[in-house]
Amino acid sequence: MGKYANHEEFGVNAPINYREDTTSESFLNGMTAIAPPGMKPRTSRGRKFEEKTDFKASARWHHNFDLAMFGGSDIESKDYESGQLGLESKLNGIKRVPGRP
Structure with a gap:
């Protein structure tokens, strides 16, 4: 069985987990x-990565996933950010499934 019980649970939890789990540390790791051996990424790139994974990015990510997998079943409108806010407001009635342990 998958991590989420249904698509609604996915729509509420996955974008939040995306925002929480896309940190500069995860990027740098x-x-x-x-x-290549002996090289490591710049910490400034990790900070830039984290800055670009905010609410807008998570809403866009979920919108694109939803279009690809389900034809836009959850957030069909052109204003997908407000659609994402509507989904996340349902969190009280839907089980929170955290991303990383």
Whole structure:
């Protein structure tokens, strides 16, 4: 079974997890793992990465995933950011499934 019980639970939880899990540390750890021996990524790139993974980026990510997988079933409108806010406001009735342990 997958991490989320249904698509609504995915729509509420996944963008929040995306924002919380896309940190400068996770970026730098990933880049360090693929860097050539003796090289490491600049910390400034990690900060820039984290700055670009805010609410707007998570809403756009979810919108694009939703279009690709479900034809835009959750946030069809052109104003997908308000659609994402509407989904996240449902969090009280939907189980919170954190991203990383």
